[in-house]
Amino acid sequence: MDHLEHSRVVSVLTQQEHNCGSCGGEFDGCSKTMLLQIVRPYLFQDDASGEWRLHFEKQLGEDGDFAHAPYFFHEDCWLETSESLRDEVEGNPPTRLEGSTIACRCNFCGSDVAEGDYLGIVHYGDFRLSNRQPNLQDALEHTMEGGPQYLCTECLFELNVSVLEGLWDEDAGIMNEDEEEDDGEKRAWA
Ligand SMILES: [Zn+2]
Ligand SMILES: [Zn+2]
Numbered sequence: 001m002d003h004l005e006h007s008r009v010v011s012v013l014t015q016q017e018h019n020c021g022s023c024g025g026e027f028d029g030c031s032k033t034m035l036l037q038i039v040r041p042y043l044f045q046d047d048a049s050g051e052w053r054l055h056f057e058k059q060l061g062e063d064g065d066f067a068h069a070p071y072f073f074h075e076d077c078w079l080e081t082s083e084s085l086r087d088e089v090e091g092n093p094p095t096r097l098e099g100s101t102i103a104c105r106c107n108f109c110g111s112d113v114a115e116g117d118y119l120g121i122v123h124y125g126d127f128r129l130s131n132r133q134p135n136l137q138d139a140l141e142h143t144m145e146g147g148p149q150y151l152c153t154e155c156l157f158e159l160n161v162s163v164l165e166g167l168w169d170e171d172a173g174i175m176n177e178d179e180e181e182d183d184g185e186k187r188a189w190a
Contacts, residue, residue: 002184021071021167022081034078035123038068038156038168040116041103054103056121068168080123082108082149084163107151113152120151120159 019026027033039056046053059067073081075175085108094110101115149160160167 015081019072020074020077022073022077022164027072027074032075032124034073034075035070036078036151037070037121037123039119039121041113041119042115043101043103057120059118069158071167075124081159081163084105085151085155085159088162089096089160095152095154105151106155107149108151108155111152111154120155120156122149122151124148163165 021036037056037058039058042055042057043052044055045051088111092109094106095112097112099112100103100112102112103115103117104113104119105111106113
């Protein structure tokens with residue numbers, strides 16, 4: 001995950017309200033938080049080691065802002081949210097994609113996520129004051145710690161509709177290319 005450099009993460013913070021996506025509360029300067037972003041995963045091979053790694057491409061709208069706003073959560077709020085989401089998708093058979101390059105699997109329902117599909121990614125980290133920027137509002141960094149959690153589009157849909165309701169505008173649409181023909185009920189919204 002170290003390719004998500006601090007400079008880019010800080011730019012997230014300067015563009016968003018620093019309120020919890022679940023309870024709406026604020027974060028104090030050293031709260032443990034989770035950051036949820038919508039990205040597209042791509043595999044690339046490391047020249048030096050030959051290992052395959054995942055790169056996460058952020059999605060920007062025409063105005064240069066995030067196509068789908070990133071959200072921060074208090075650690076406890078995300079734990080509660082993720083338990084509700086697990087209950088919501090429990091028993092759903094995981095989607096298996098034939099003939100696609102699989103980038104990763106959803107940590108909630110176990111579905112395959114193809115390279116280039118939309119993916120929710122949750123990092124664990126904490127806010128801290130940056131020495132580089134004197135303005136408090138812009139001076140929070142989200143330090144990467146530990147591994148991320150992945151959410152497939154079905155789980156993002158459930159999160160947005162059943163668990164938290166309205167994180168993202170449904171009109172903004174999150175639809176993978178192979179889903180444009182189906183009715184978009186399960187794996188996407190539009
Ligand atoms: Zn909260
Ligand atoms: Zn899922």
